[in-house]
Amino acid sequence: xxxxxxxxxxxxxxxxxxxxxxxxxxxxxxxxxxxxxxxxxxxxxxxxxxxxxxxxxxxxxxxxxxxxxxxxxxxxxxxxxxxxxxxxxxxxxxxxxxxxxxxxxxxxxxxxxxxxxxxxxxxxxxxxxxxxxxxxxxxxxxxxxxxxxxxxxxxxxxxxxxxxxxxxxxxxxxxxxxxxxxxxxxxxxxxxxxxxxxxxxxxxxxxxxxxxxxxxxxxxxxxxxxxxxxxxxxxxxxxxxxxxxxxxxxxxxxxxxxxxxxxxxxxxxxxxxxxxxxxxxxxxxxxxxxxxxxxxxxxxxxxxxxxxxxxxxxxxxxxxxxxxxxxx
Amino acid sequence: xxxxxxxxxxxxxxxxxxxxxxxxxxxxxxxxxxxxxxxxxxxxxxxxxxxxxxxxxxxxxxxxxxxxxxxxxxxxxxxxxxxxxxxxxxxxxxxxxxxxxxxxxxxxxxxxxxxxxxxxxxxxxxxxxxxxxxxxxxxxxxxxxxxxxxxxxxxxxxxxxxxxxxxxxxxxxxxxxxxxxxxxxxxxxxxxxxxxxxxxxxxxxxxxxxxxxxxxxxxxxxxxxxxxxxxxxxxxxxxxxxxxxxxxxxxxxxxxxxxxxxxxxxxxxxxxxxxxxxxxxxxxxxxxxxxxxxxxxxxxxxxxxxxxxxxxxxxxxxxxxxxxxxxx
Numbered sequence: 001x002x003x004x005x006x007x008x009x010x011x012x013x014x015x016x017x018x019x020x021x022x023x024x025x026x027x028x029x030x031x032x033x034x035x036x037x038x039x040x041x042x043x044x045x046x047x048x049x050x051x052x053x054x055x056x057x058x059x060x061x062x063x064x065x066x067x068x069x070x071x072x073x074x075x076x077x078x079x080x081x082x083x084x085x086x087x088x089x090x091x092x093x094x095x096x097x098x099x100x101x102x103x104x105x106x107x108x109x110x111x112x113x114x115x116x117x118x119x120x121x122x123x124x125x126x127x128x129x130x131x132x133x134x135x136x137x138x139x140x141x142x143x144x145x146x147x148x149x150x151x152x153x154x155x156x157x158x159x160x161x162x163x164x165x166x167x168x169x170x171x172x173x174x175x176x177x178x179x180x181x182x183x184x185x186x187x188x189x190x191x192x193x194x195x196x197x198x199x200x201x202x203x204x205x206x207x208x209x210x211x212x213x214x215x216x217x218x219x220x221x222x223x224x225x226x227x228x229x230x231x232x233x234x235x236x237x238x239x240x241x242x243x244x245x246x247x248x249x250x251x252x253x254x255x256x257x258x259x260x261x262x263x264x265x266x267x268x269x270x271x272x273x274x275x276x277x278x279x280x281x282x283x284x285x286x287x288x289x290x291x292x293x294x295x296x297x298x299x300x301x302x303x304x305x306x307x308x309x310x311x312x313x314x315x316x317x318x319x320x321x322x323x324x325x326x327x328x
Numbered sequence: 329x330x331x332x333x334x335x336x337x338x339x340x341x342x343x344x345x346x347x348x349x350x351x352x353x354x355x356x357x358x359x360x361x362x363x364x365x366x367x368x369x370x371x372x373x374x375x376x377x378x379x380x381x382x383x384x385x386x387x388x389x390x391x392x393x394x395x396x397x398x399x400x401x402x403x404x405x406x407x408x409x410x411x412x413x414x415x416x417x418x419x420x421x422x423x424x425x426x427x428x429x430x431x432x433x434x435x436x437x438x439x440x441x442x443x444x445x446x447x448x449x450x451x452x453x454x455x456x457x458x459x460x461x462x463x464x465x466x467x468x469x470x471x472x473x474x475x476x477x478x479x480x481x482x483x484x485x486x487x488x489x490x491x492x493x494x495x496x497x498x499x500x501x502x503x504x505x506x507x508x509x510x511x512x513x514x515x516x517x518x519x520x521x522x523x524x525x526x527x528x529x530x531x532x533x534x535x536x537x538x539x540x541x542x543x544x545x546x547x548x549x550x551x552x553x554x555x556x557x558x559x560x561x562x563x564x565x566x567x568x569x570x571x572x573x574x575x576x577x578x579x580x581x582x583x584x585x586x587x588x589x590x591x592x593x594x595x596x597x598x599x600x601x602x603x604x605x606x607x608x609x610x611x612x613x614x615x616x617x618x619x620x621x622x623x624x625x626x627x628x629x630x631x632x633x634x635x636x637x638x639x640x641x642x643x644x645x646x647x648x649x650x651x652x653x654x655x656x
Contacts (some may be wrong), residue, residue, distance in 0.1 A: 018482075018621060022482065024482055141619075141621070141622035141623055141625060142625060143475060143479030143480060143622075146474070146475070146478055146479035147471055147474070147475065147479060150474055150478055150479075150647060150650070151471030151474035151475060151478075151479070151643065152471060152639070152643060153642070153643045153646035153647055153650065154346070154350065154352050154639065154642040154643055154645075154646050155639060155643070274603075275602075275609060277608065277628050280605065281603060291469075291639070293346060293469070293635050293636065293638060293639035293642070294469035294471075294629065294630070294636055294639040294640075294643075295469055295629065295630045295633070295635075295636055295639075296629065296630070297469060297470060297471075297627070297628065297629040298627070298628040298629070299625070299626070299627055299628075300605050300625065300626040300627075300628070301622065301623065301624065301625040301626070302622070302623045302624070305623070307621050307623075308621065308622055308623055310621060311480070311482065311483060311619070311621035311622040311623075312622075314481070314482040314621070315479065315480060315481045315482055315483070315622075317482075318481035318482050319478060319481055322478070322481065
């Protein structure tokens, strides 16, 4: 399986290091970071690239762009793991559409293009008889898209509830367990590297709302957008609210939920009994699906991390190989 | 998709009623209960059969056997949901091998043949270029086999821990929450229909050990048998033990676990913190997989029930259709 890899941040480096370590029948024949690119049909020396990146150097030749790699490398699957732009989805959207038009499969962790252009991109993939997979865009290492696509065939999913942002869940866990204020817990999340310098994308609930849009469109193909999600973040939650919930053996978590029959698409802090399956600790993610035959199913796992995200990307690459090999 | 259905107990009736209700592109062309059979290439009138069964009558013609259906019906997939025989796997094993030898796919909820003859049956399916699927043998509605086969490609599963018996989990939940004795909680489980008149198959840990064998062989293809599982049941657990665990904010659950690197294959009561993801309530099942890339993942759902088991069977039938249709 020949792969072209766009993006060499923590996820891209995670993928490269796993391919280097495990082999997996994957050869990287094209590669680009934000400043450079490299194309080698015989397979790029990953070890050398990782050493160069860790030394702060560009991965390849500064005269080669990501688009050059998309257009000129010899690959079966484009792996798009550049940073997300949630307003335009660019430049990932252009990379993805170009690869699909060339009849190449695409695997991405990039939420922007999938949240903004889900239907358009999947239609384009269909037209060109290739796959577009995006397991890595939602809930980290939990194979929720695989479960929805293949594990529950025949079921109707009636509702989805989940904890889809590890940063918020970490902050709420610390406030609940240690009685910290929001500001103290946020400072701790920053120290641990879980929160950005500007944490608003997480704590205002934008990130889980984007994941909710991706999952709702994956399940029901409704074509919903971020604007349709009712969003309340966690930045107004007080230690008092958590203490009161605790007195009833309950706690507060930031829950993303979609219930089409009630036209509900919402991210908001909710009070849940401590024994509720969705009440997970720290940076974990958890998703519950309500189905007509399989009943209620909950899936829990790490919501972020370079190796966990690499796991989702690699799972998608190998699933594509299996699907297309199984036929020959 | 033409299906021959062997077994019309609660699972068989669950499948038939879901096919009747939802269609799903499935036609039942052969069918047998313990006393009779019916073959109709144009599709059997399911509604009529269900009425007959509920009236206590045989489903079909008493001169037609299950083996006649296997040999003479016109079907793509044999669905084997007759009662489990854990000593010999019969008659299910013979039904399954006969169908595979005829080049037909098989989907089963029958633990006996899968726990006893996993490798032999899968090899036979391979030889005849057909699928043998058994999602319904383990953990009810949780699509754990799908997740293992397709959702985590590229990962190495290092360990498996789970609550795989709803009856034991119900008894332990009631003992823990209400301070009941083992005998009181068992009596309650019987009243609710969760425990058999002879509950030893569940409470001695045999049932979860069989499921552990099936999962261990599915993951690692070790060819292990029930005799290799170290088994301790829950029938010696006292309310005092649960009270003591409770004082440390912990509880006791019957955990099935497999860790090949430590040659560990065990079912035994274990003390777990109440906040542990595996600590689920009532008749729920839960499974944790420890993997090298995706980290630790936990899956929670209903472990039994006719519609939940039908969900797993129907999911397998439709997955086979998708796999083989995707190629044409």
